[in-house]
Amino acid sequence: MLTTSQSPVYVAHSLDEALVLRAAHPEAMPLAGGTDVMVFIEAGAIDPPGFIDLWAARDMAGVADADGGLWIGALTTYTDLERDDRVVKAAPALVEAARTVGAKQIQNRGTLGGNIANASPAGDTLPVLMALDAEVEVASKARGTRRIPMDALYTGYRTLAVAPDELITRVFLPTPHPADVQHFRKVGTRLAQAISKVVFGARVRLEQGKVTDARVAFGSVAATPVRCPRVEAALVGRAPDPAAADHLLVDIAPIDDVRSTADYRRTVAARTLRSFISSLA
Amino acid sequence: MKIDFELNGRAVSVEAAPMARLLDVLREDLRATGTKEGCGEGECGACTVLIEGRAVNACLVPTVQVAGQKVLTVEGLAEDDRLHPVQTAFLKYGGAQCGICTPGFLVAAAELLAEHPSPTRLQVREALAGNLCRCTGYQKIVDAVVAALTGEVEPAGAPGDADLDRASRTC
Ligand SMILES: Cc1cc2nc3c(=O)[nH]c(=O)nc-3n(C[C@H](O)[C@H](O)[C@H](O)COP(=O)(O)OP(=O)(O)OC[C@H]3O[C@@H](n4cnc5c(N)ncnc54)[C@H](O)[C@@H]3O)c2cc1C
Numbered sequence: 001m002l003t004t005s006q007s008p009v010y011v012a013h014s015l016d017e018a019l020v021l022r023a024a025h026p027e028a029m030p031l032a033g034g035t036d037v038m039v040f041i042e043a044g045a046i047d048p049p050g051f052i053d054l055w056a057a058r059d060m061a062g063v064a065d066a067d068g069g070l071w072i073g074a075l076t077t078y079t080d081l082e083r084d085d086r087v088v089k090a091a092p093a094l095v096e097a098a099r100t101v102g103a104k105q106i107q108n109r110g111t112l113g114g115n116i117a118n119a120s121p122a123g124d125t126l127p128v129l130m131a132l133d134a135e136v137e138v139a140s141k142a143r144g145t146r147r148i149p150m151d152a153l154y155t156g157y158r159t160l161a162v163a164p165d166e167l168i169t170r171v172f173l174p175t176p177h178p179a180d181v182q183h184f185r186k187v188g189t190r191l192a193q194a195i196s197k198v199v200f201g202a203r204v205r206l207e208q209g210k211v212t213d214a215r216v217a218f219g220s221v222a223a224t225p226v227r228c229p230r231v232e233a234a235l236v237g238r239a240p241d242p243a244a245a246d247h248l249l250v251d252i253a254p255i256d257d258v259r260s261t262a263d264y265r266r267t268v269a270a271r272t273l274r275s276f277i278s279s280l281a
Numbered sequence: 282m283k284i285d286f287e288l289n290g291r292a293v294s295v296e297a298a299p300m301a302r303l304l305d306v307l308r309e310d311l312r313a314t315g316t317k318e319g320c321g322e323g324e325c326g327a328c329t330v331l332i333e334g335r336a337v338n339a340c341l342v343p344t345v346q347v348a349g350q351k352v353l354t355v356e357g358l359a360e361d362d363r364l365h366p367v368q369t370a371f372l373k374y375g376g377a378q379c380g381i382c383t384p385g386f387l388v389a390a391a392e393l394l395a396e397h398p399s400p401t402r403l404q405v406r407e408a409l410a411g412n413l414c415r416c417t418g419y420q421k422i423v424d425a426v427v428a429a430l431t432g433e434v435e436p437a438g439a440p441g442d443a444d445l446d447r448a449s450r451t452c
C-alpha cells in the first residue's frame with residue numbers, strides 16, 4: 001500500500017443525487033468503476049480533495065431502446081455491453097472494442113462513461129463511438145441535459161467540453177443503416193491488458209457497390225481521438241478504394257512516446273485502414 | 282467510516298477510509314490474506330475477488346463501493362472441507378508452483394465456471410488473460426481449468442496426503 005486517499009467520498013444512490021452532489025462539491029472527482037482513478041491515486045498522480053462515488057447510482061447503468069437508437073448509461077460496464085443483445089446487434093464494433101479493454105477483471109468494472117471522461121487519446125471505445133455517430137449526454141442540476149456529438153467532445157489533450165458541475169449521463173447510438181459495415185481494430189503489444197499503439201473504428205455504408213457514407217476515426221495517433229474527414233471524403237461516391245488511405249497522413253498527427261513511435265503509428269494506421277477498405281471490395 | 286459488507290457469506294463490518302483499497306482492507310483489517318498483491322495497478326490479477334459474482338481486481342476497488350455487497354475471496358471457494366472443482370483441478374494438474382498467483386487464478390476460474398459451463402480452450406485463455414504467472418508457463422493452469430470446466434474433476438474432500446504429495450512434487 002503506497003497511498004490511501006483520506007479525502008471524503010460522497011456516495012450517490014441515483015443520478016439525481018449525483019447531480020446534487022456534483023453541484024455541491026465541484027472540487028470533488030467523479031468515481032465510476034475506479035479502474036483509471038485508483039491507478040492514478042496509487043501512482044501519486046492525483047490527490048483530489050473529495051470524490052463523488054457514482055457506482056451505487058444504478059439508474060446510470062444499463063441499455064434502453066428509444067428515440068431511434070440505443071441509450072447506453074454512463075455506468076454500463078464493458079461486460080454489460082458484451083452481453084446486451086441489442087448492443088451486439090446495433091454496435092458490433094463497440095462490442096469488439098469492449099472485448100479488448102484490459103482483461104476480464106477490467107471489463108467487469110470499467111465503464112463506458114469512465115472511458116469517455118478519462119479522455120485518453122488511446123481510449124479504445126472513443127474512435128468507435130465517433131464512427132457510430134454517437135452523442136454524449138451530459139447533465140447538471142442547474143441547466144438540465146444537453147447532447148454533445150462525440151466528434152465535438154474533445155477540445156484538446158485530455159480535455160472535454162463538459163462543465164465542472166456536469167456529469168456524463170448516457171450515450172446515444174443511432175440505429176445503424178442496414179447497409180452499414182462496422183469495423184474495429186486495435187494494435188497493441190499483446191491481446192489482453194495492452195494500451196493501444198493504434199486503435200481504429202470505422203463505419204462504411206455500401207450501396208450497389210459504392211460507398212455512400214463513411215466514418216473513419218483513429219485513437220493514439222493525435223492528442224485526442226480523431227475523425228479523418230479527408231479519408232471519409234475520398235471514400236464516398238465510388239467503389240471502396242484503398243487509395244483513400246493516402247489521405248490519412250493529413251488527418252492524423254502521431255507522436256513518439258513510451259509505447260511506440262510516430263513512424264510506426266503512421267505506417268500501422270495506414271495499413272489497418274487499407275486492409276479494412278480492401279476487405280470491403 | 283464504517284463499511285458493512287458480506288465476505289464469503291459472513292456479514293463483516295470495518296472501520297476504514299472510504300477510498301482504502303478493498304485489497305488492503307481484506308488483508309490488513311480482516312486478516313483474509315489469501316488475496317495477494319502483485320502489481321497494485323490492475324495488471325496482474327493476483328488480487329482477484331468476486332464482487333456480486335464478478336471477478337475484479339481488489340487493488341482497484343475503493344472499499345466504499347462494496348458497502349452492502351457480496352465479496353468472495355479464495356477463502357470462500359471451498360465449502361467446509363469440500364474443495365471447489367478448480368482447486369481440486371489445480372492440485373491434480375500441478376497448476377501452482379510458487380503460489381502467489383494461484384488465489385487470483387482460482388477466483389477468476391470460479392467466475393468462468395459459474396458463467397460458462399462449457400467454454401472453449403480459447404475462451405479459458407481469454408478469461409484468464411488478466412492473471413499473470415511467472416512460474417508455470419500457463420499450460421498446466423489452462424489444463425486444470427479446462428478439466429474443472431468439463432466436469433472431469435469433481436469437487437473433492439479436503440486434500441489427502443497423496444494430493445499434497447503430488448502438489449509438492451510439481452514445485
Ligand atoms: C490494467 C488496466 C488495463 C486497461 N486497459 C484499457 C484498454 O485496453 N483500453 C482502454 O481504453 N482503457 C483501458 N484501461 C483504462 C480504464 O479501464 C478505462 O478507461 C475505463 O473505461 C475507465 O472506466 P471507470 O469506470 O473505471 O472510470 P474511473 O476510473 O471511475 O473514472 C475515470 C475518469 O472518468 C471520470 N468519470 C467517470 N465517470 C464519469 C461520469 N459519469 N461523468 C463524468 N466524469 C466521469 C472520473 O472522474 C475519472 O476522471 C485499463 C485500465 C487498467 C487498470
Ligand code: FES
Binds near residue numbers: 317322324326338340
Ligand atoms: S495487485 Fe491487483 S491486479 Fe495486480
Ligand code: FES
Binds near residue numbers: 377379381382413
Ligand atoms: S505459480 Fe508462481 S507466479 Fe504463478
